Amino acid sequence: xxxxxxxxxxxxxxxxxxxxxxxxxxxxxxxxxxxxxxxxxxxxxxxxxxxxxxxxxxxxxxxxxxxxxxxxxxxxxxxxxxxxxxxxxxxxxxxxxxxxxxxxxxxxxxxxxxxxxxxxxxxxxxxxxxxxxxxxxxxxxxxxxxxxxxxxxxxxxxxxxxxxxxxxxxxxxxxxxxxxxxxxxxxxxxxxxxxxxxxxxxxxxxxxxxxxxxxxxxxxxxxxxxxxxxxxxxxxxxxxxxxxxxxxx
Amino acid sequence: xxxxxxxxxxxxxxxxxxxxxxxxxxxxxxxxxxxxxxxxxxxxxxxxxxxxxxxxxxxxxxxxxxxxxxxxxxxxxxxxxxxxxxxxxxxxxxxxxxxxxxxxxxxxxxxxxxxxxxxxxxxxxxxxx
Numbered sequence: 116x117x118x119x120x121x122x123x124x125x126x127x128x129x130x131x132x133x134x135x136x137x138x139x140x141x142x143x144x145x146x147x148x149x150x151x152x153x154x155x156x157x158x159x160x161x162x163x164x165x166x167x168x169x170x171x172x173x174x175x176x177x178x179x180x181x182x183x184x185x186x187x188x189x190x191x192x193x194x195x196x197x198x199x200x201x202x203x204x205x206x207x208x209x210x211x212x213x214x215x216x217x218x219x220x221x222x223x224x225x226x227x228x229x230x231x232x233x234x235x236x237x238x239x240x241x242x243x244x245x246x247x248x249x250x251x252x253x254x255x256x257x258x259x260x261x262x263x264x265x266x267x268x269x270x271x272x273x274x275x276x277x278x279x280x281x282x283x284x285x286x287x288x289x290x291x292x293x294x295x296x297x298x299x300x301x302x303x304x305x306x307x308x309x310x311x312x313x314x315x316x317x318x319x320x321x322x323x324x325x326x327x328x329x330x331x332x333x334x335x336x337x338x339x340x341x342x343x344x345x346x347x348x349x350x351x352x353x354x355x356x357x358x359x360x361x362x363x364x
Numbered sequence: 365x366x367x368x369x370x371x372x373x374x375x376x377x378x379x380x381x382x383x384x385x386x387x388x389x390x391x392x393x394x395x396x397x398x399x400x401x402x403x404x405x406x407x408x409x410x411x412x413x414x415x416x417x418x419x420x421x422x423x424x425x426x427x428x429x430x431x432x433x434x435x436x437x438x439x440x441x442x443x444x445x446x447x448x449x450x451x452x453x454x455x456x457x458x459x460x461x462x463x464x465x466x467x468x469x470x471x472x473x474x475x476x477x478x479x480x481x482x483x484x485x486x487x488x489x490x491x492x493x
Contacts, residue, residue: 271469278445278466278473286440286477290432343429 119303191353214341236288247359437477445470
């Protein structure tokens, strides 16, 4: 049976140089990331080039994605959150495109590697932390001190709140990574059943119809998960940014 | 409707018998209205049913996303607590007390995260996903 993990392997395409003893290589992962960025740029630049009053397909796609992310951001952060729009929109489009590319057979899924998702989550985490400190000064730490807590259990509560805050990038990144990894492995295992069953002869071929149907259904589900996880990542980013703008809940 | 009136005029081709053609026209118009409203009702019902099915599918999908979100919140809290405790043990060589205490605190933080994400506890992030 085909190795279900093989699809996540990283291959070196060419070497860019060395930092210390560490080789800096351009890998298939980097290539797919560049591809995702290129597709998003083409979509947005191509979509906004025409500036038609009645949009054509690409323009309405670009407008739809703009309005979708804009409304999500405005709903959870408010109008002053729109200064983060470029950041949130880039995150959403990058994750969505990378997820969707990953569904195409023989491609590599960038977001199924935790280093990528952790990087994105840490970027959000540091933005929240640094902007919150810059905007509110020490008032940002009110985030860790809820109202109406008796003074004698306050230290305990503060420690718990700090751990809860630190656990955000972990859950934020693991969710996207685990969903993509698990989905792709499941898909591969079911597809592997089809080939190994149909090698058994006529009965096997008849039996392999079941995993084949399953694979088809799972592909549709994966398409949904790809969109949904990009959306969940975005909405959590918005919720966290809301904390940076309005600490003290 | 515009097509119907056009066709009628073209068929008649004359304005010599206005009363007859007007009566026929109004009869045809009411007939057309009835047929249109019947069709429209049918289509409304069908599209409403499709909308329901779509809503069901998206509700199921978002329920799954919600489940994933809640479980990862709990696990993340526990893991971060354990890592902090382990780090404190290593730095201050207080093993195993740092791990014990912070593992439990991490569990509490995870439950707090979970309740906040589910919108049960009062907190910053009500569940919107």
